Amino acid sequence: MKTIQLNVPDDIDLKDYDFSMIIASKLYEDAKLSAGQAALIAGLTKRAFLEILGNYGVSVFSNSIDDLKSDIANA
Structure with a gap:
């Protein structure tokens, strides 16, 4: 896995997590x-x-029509 270093302004009040x-x-x-x-x-x-994905504005469910069709076919 790659490691990336980010420089973030001190006034941004977010935890590393x-x-x-x-x-x-x-x-x-x-x-x-x-x-x-x-x-x-x-x-x-x-x-x-x-x-906790929803807390960050992301849905667990795909918005792709192809994914929906695939899910229906596999159900």
Whole structure:
């Protein structure tokens, strides 16, 4: 896994955890990471990541029509 260093202004009042979660949730939302990969970045279990995802404005459910069709076919 790659390590990235970020310089963040001191006046931004967010904990390291929040930065990790914001980045992980955005990458998950954009389908760049799976839920498991995003959970690793956030330092959480997959279940915990999915449970708090909504707190960061991201839905667990895909908005893609193709994903919906695939889910219906697999149901």
